[in-house]
Structures are given as C-alpha cells and as structure tokens.
Amino acid sequence: MTAALELRNVVKQYPGNPPVTALSGVSLAISEGELAAIVGPSGSGKSTMLHVMGTLDRPTSGEVYVDGNEVSGFTDRRLSAVRSRLIGFVFQQFFLIDGLTAVDNVGNGLLYSGIAKRERQLRAAEALLRVGLGHRLLHLPNQLSGGERQRVAIARALVHRPAIVLADEPTGNLDSRSSHAILELLRGLNSDGTTMVVITHDRELANALPRQIAFRDGVIEHDSAGRSASALLP
Numbered sequence: 001m002t003a004a005l006e007l008r009n010v011v012k013q014y015p016g017n018p019p020v021t022a023l024s025g026v027s028l029a030i031s032e033g034e035l036a037a038i039v040g041p042s043g044s045g046k047s048t049m050l051h052v053m054g055t056l057d058r059p060t061s062g063e064v065y066v067d068g069n070e071v072s073g074f075t076d077r078r079l080s081a082v083r084s085r086l087i088g089f090v091f092q093q094f095f096l097i098d099g100l101t102a103v104d105n106v107g108n109g110l111l112y113s114g115i116a117k118r119e120r121q122l123r124a125a126e127a128l129l130r131v132g133l134g135h136r137l138l139h140l141p142n143q144l145s146g147g148e149r150q151r152v153a154i155a156r157a158l159v160h161r162p163a164i165v166l167a168d169e170p171t172g173n174l175d176s177r178s179s180h181a182i183l184e185l186l187r188g189l190n191s192d193g194t195t196m197v198v199i200t201h202d203r204e205l206a207n208a209l210p211r212q213i214a215f216r217d218g219v220i221e222h223d224s225a226g227r228s229a230s231a232l233l234p
Helices: 046-053 076-086 102-110 117-130 146-158 176-191 203-207
Strands: 003-014 020-031 035-039 061-066 087-090 164-168 195-200 211-216 219-223
Touching: 003 046, 003 195, 020 046, 020 195, 020 219, 035 046, 035 176, 035 203, 046 164, 046 195, 076 087, 087 146, 102 117, 102 146, 117 146, 146 164, 146 176, 176 195, 195 203
Parallel strands: 035 195, 035 211, 087 164, 164 195
Antiparallel strands: 003 020, 003 061, 211 219
C-alpha cells in the first residue's frame, strides 16, 4: 500500500529547562484513502502530531513524508506549497469570518491561489454542495447552526481538492446529533477517496472509525492496525 503520510522516528521538543518532549520517537504510516483516528487525552501529543503531519510545525528530529516526499527539510515556501496542494485542515474552532457568507468563507480558502474570484466562488459553491449546504450558500455564520458552521469549515478544507484532510476535534463543539452528522459526512468524503485523519479525545468517535491510534505521553500506546511506518517501506 502507498503511504499518504509517514512519520519515521519523529521527536518534537519545545524549549524549556528541561525541554518539553511532545513526541518521543514516533513512527506511523497512513495509507492513501485511509480513515483513521488519533485518540488520546489532553497533553498526550495528538495535536502536536497533527501539526507535524500537516507541516504546520517541524520535527526536532526524524523524518516526515507527505505523498512520498520527505518534507522536514523543505523551506517554508515549499512547505506552504505542499499544504496548499495536498492538505486540508478542519479545526474545532470554525474560524469563519462573521461578515462573509458561507460561499465567501469557503472561497477564502483559495484566496492566495491565483484563481479568479468567479472561479473561487464556483469552486466554493461546489464544495458546499458536497457537504450538503447547497441551500445555505448566502447565509452568514450567525444564521447557521453549529453543525452547519462545521460543514462550512469542512467545505473550506476541501475547496482546493486536497488528497489529505486532517481534522482536529471536528465534533468537539457540537451536540450529539450534529456530531453524528459530521461523522457520516467524513465517512462519505473518505468513500470518495480522500485520506482522512481525525484527531480526537472522544473514544466513541474514534471507535466508529476503521483505525484507532491511541496516544499517551508522546508515544503510540496502541494501533488497531498493528503497523508503523516500516510496514509501508519497500
């Protein structure tokens, strides 16, 4: 199987006396088209994992591969290009701009792509249709429910058609009904071929996904797939 994301013996430390170790020699592979949960309590290192996997942060040591390319030595500009081409992010906080409609919030995900405004709006409308919000294109965030706002955030992550989506606590601010709807949406997007990694402290959510990777104290405590990065090496 081909890996969409790989970490090989990744260590992440933050300055301090002594330094704080958030990741301690982590090796992990996520296959193309996989739907996996990284689950653990607060402070376990799972959010640091998302930032390193998504190239938002660099490892202190070790190797990070995105789509087969070792990226930890890339310049900031090259990393930005990798993110804009391959990776979409969904966060617990929706980060929508209050004065913009749903379609304009989603279109902002293409703001620095060089795509003309009309094309950005068309792609944004297409992404909103994909997440079931074709009837909410011109609504402002304060006219949407929590679940709908999260769908807008997911559409914004999808608008540049990434191969990989990393979702950090995507149901953390939602009621159980909205959480279930978002879970079904993520499953549907994965069925369409998108590689999905969901970061969560919610064991129930994690258990509903095909693979669970349990984190504690900066290390993988358990992986239901029983494999690491070495399993995908030639």
